Amino acid sequence: xxxxxxxxxxxxxxxxxxxxxxxxxxxxxxxxxxxxxxxxxxxxxxxxxxxxxxxxxxxxxxxxxxxxxxxxxxxxxxxxxxxxxxxxxxxxxxxxxxxxxxxxxxxxxxxxxxxxxxxxxxxxxxxxxx
Numbered sequence: 001x002x003x004x005x006x007x008x009x010x011x012x013x014x015x016x017x018x019x020x021x022x023x024x025x026x027x028x029x030x031x032x033x034x035x036x037x038x039x040x041x042x043x044x045x046x047x048x049x050x051x052x053x054x055x056x057x058x059x060x061x062x063x064x065x066x067x068x069x070x071x072x073x074x075x076x077x078x079x080x081x082x083x084x085x086x087x088x089x090x091x092x093x094x095x096x097x098x099x100x101x102x103x104x105x106x107x108x109x110x111x112x113x114x115x116x117x118x119x120x121x122x123x124x125x126x127x128x129x130x
Contacts, residue, residue, distance in 0.1 A: 004081055006030050007126055010037075011075040014046075018062060018070045029058045035110035036103055036126070043101050043112065045072050045129060074100075076128045088122035100130030 003009055010033045017025035027033070029051060037060060040046045047061040063071040079085040087093075092113045093102055102113030106123030116123065 005077075006033055007036065008077050008080070011077055011127060014060065014062070014072065015075050017060075018072050021064075021068055021070070022062065024059050024061045026057050026059050029056055032105075032110065034058065039101070039103055039110065039112050040129065043129075045101075072129065074128075074130045078125045078127055085125045086123065087125050089117055089120045091122065092117055092125075093128070095128050096130050100128060103127050103129065 010027065013025050013027050034051075037046070037049050037058065040060075041049060045063065047063040049061065050059045051057075052059070065071060087104070092104065094113070095102055103126045104111055104113060104116050104123040105126055106116055106119075106121045108116075108119055108121055110126070111119070111121070111123075
């Protein structure tokens with residue numbers, strides 16, 4: 001199966017697993033997806049992830065609070081293959097007044113919005129997470 005947008009695929013898998021209240025979700029691995037997943041783990045939106053190199057799959061464990069309420073409330077793809085969105089370091093948006101994060105693909109690698117502002121780099125606006 002040919003996949004044109006791996007980030008949309010990642011976000012859709014996570015969104016669907018969150019809505020169904022699954023404990024984990026499995027998906028095919030790529031460098032870009034892995035970088036986004038690492039940022040989600042660092043920012044506390046997912047519990048952990050495990051990589052199975054033999055099968056080429058990553059298992060993402062979703063994070064829930066008491067009452068089985070998901071920590072992740074929303075995921076939105078911004079830049080798409082048909083319409084790329086680029087921002088400078090001064091134009092990086094803040095999500096819910098700093099409660100969410102922005103993930104960018106920059107010349108320094110895939111970064112969270114605050115890290116990109118600190119390094120004074122802009123790039124392609126991949127997604128918003130809150």
